Amino acid sequence: MTGRLAGEVAFITGAASGIGAACALRFAEEGAALAGFDLETPASDTGEDWFAAREIAPETLFERGDVRDEQRVQQVVTSVRERLGRIDVLLNAAGVAGGGMIHTLDAEEWDRVLDINLKGTFVVSKHVLTAMLEQQSGSIVNIASVEGIEGFLGGSSYNASKGGVVLLTKNMAIDYARAGIRCNAICPGFINTPMFRAVMQDGPGKVIAEQVREAHQLGRFGEPREIAAAALFLASAEASFVTGVALPVDGGYTAGHRFHF
Numbered sequence: 001m002t003g004r005l006a007g008e009v010a011f012i013t014g015a016a017s018g019i020g021a022a023c024a025l026r027f028a029e030e031g032a033a034l035a036g037f038d039l040e041t042p043a044s045d046t047g048e049d050w051f052a053a054r055e056i057a058p059e060t061l062f063e064r065g066d067v068r069d070e071q072r073v074q075q076v077v078t079s080v081r082e083r084l085g086r087i088d089v090l091l092n093a094a095g096v097a098g099g100g101m102i103h104t105l106d107a108e109e110w111d112r113v114l115d116i117n118l119k120g121t122f123v124v125s126k127h128v129l130t131a132m133l134e135q136q137s138g139s140i141v142n143i144a145s146v147e148g149i150e151g152f153l154g155g156s157s158y159n160a161s162k163g164g165v166v167l168l169t170k171n172m173a174i175d176y177a178r179a180g181i182r183c184n185a186i187c188p189g190f191i192n193t194p195m196f197r198a199v200m201q202d203g204p205g206k207v208i209a210e211q212v213r214e215a216h217q218l219g220r221f222g223e224p225r226e227i228a229a230a231a232l233f234l235a236s237a238e239a240s241f242v243t244g245v246a247l248p249v250d251g252g253y254t255a256g257h258r259f260h261f
């Protein structure tokens with residue numbers, strides 16, 4: 001098997017849909033064995049890329065579970081190591097949309113978003129790091145967001161969770177660099193996935209969708225495979241001198257503002 005991840009094992013959360021599934025496919029195309037982890041089983045309308053990845057990856061496992069459930073995460077990480085031998089790449093893509101003006105936001109809803117997006121990244125990284133520390137090698141890629149580096153009206157819990165992921169990434173980069181483990185984040189702009197469609201096409205974001213599209217300097221939303229391309233770079237040895245970055249892959253969304261004269 002050839003490819004930029006040949007012989008490597010990638011553990012991917014949120015693998016059943018959207019960005020996680022697209023990364024699974026891209027990693028499989030580059031020779032990685034895959035361990036997918038998600039609350040949901042891949043479905044034909046959201047997890048097409050996972051099914052395609054399964055066809056070409058040298059080996060695949062898929063386990064259901066919640067990134068907030070530390071016992072379950074530990075159990076799955078142990079079983080992946082037993083069955084696939086090691087974990088070289090961790091992609092933390094499990095996540096949920098959220099937000100709301102904080103004077104009306106239920107504390108339970110705040111906790112839900114922070115627990116899945118931020119604590120979940122911590123819990124999964126914690127257990128995968130035990131494998132990477134034994135190996136003295138590994139690459140972790142966390143899917144944050146442009147909303148982790150700048151604000152968005154009503155973003156509240158979502159932006160706080162993704163800002164937390166960005167700084168957790170930088171700290172993990174420092175803490176594990178000397179053990180041969182790199183840790184980076186990707187900050188996607190708005191990407192055409194089931195989550196995006198639920199919010200921006202069928203949900204409350206519908207009324208601002210056109211303005212949000214315009215705020216991407218390239219004048220369009222992104223596709224999951226464009227995030228997977230960046231994830232592949234950061235995951236692979238091609239990024240061997242890259243650690244602690246939060247890379248916007250956002251069509252220029254964070255480049256600045258466009259005013260019309």
Ligand SMILES: NC(=O)c1ccc[n+]([C@@H]2O[C@H](COP(=O)([O-])OP(=O)(O)OC[C@H]3O[C@@H](n4cnc5c(N)ncnc54)[C@H](O)[C@@H]3O)[C@@H](O)[C@H]2O)c1
Binds near residue numbers: 013037093097
């Ligand atoms: N789509 C975008 O515009 C966009 C932009 C920036 C960042 N992101 C981030 O990218 C990541 C992937 O999002 P997506 O757009 O592909 O969404 P998606 O809804 O298509 O996929 C997210 C996946 O995470 C899983 N998941 C949710 N909660 C979980 C939990 N508690 N435990 C395990 N799995 C869980 C879901 O079942 C789903 O399969 C998320 O972290 C999201 O915040 C998305």
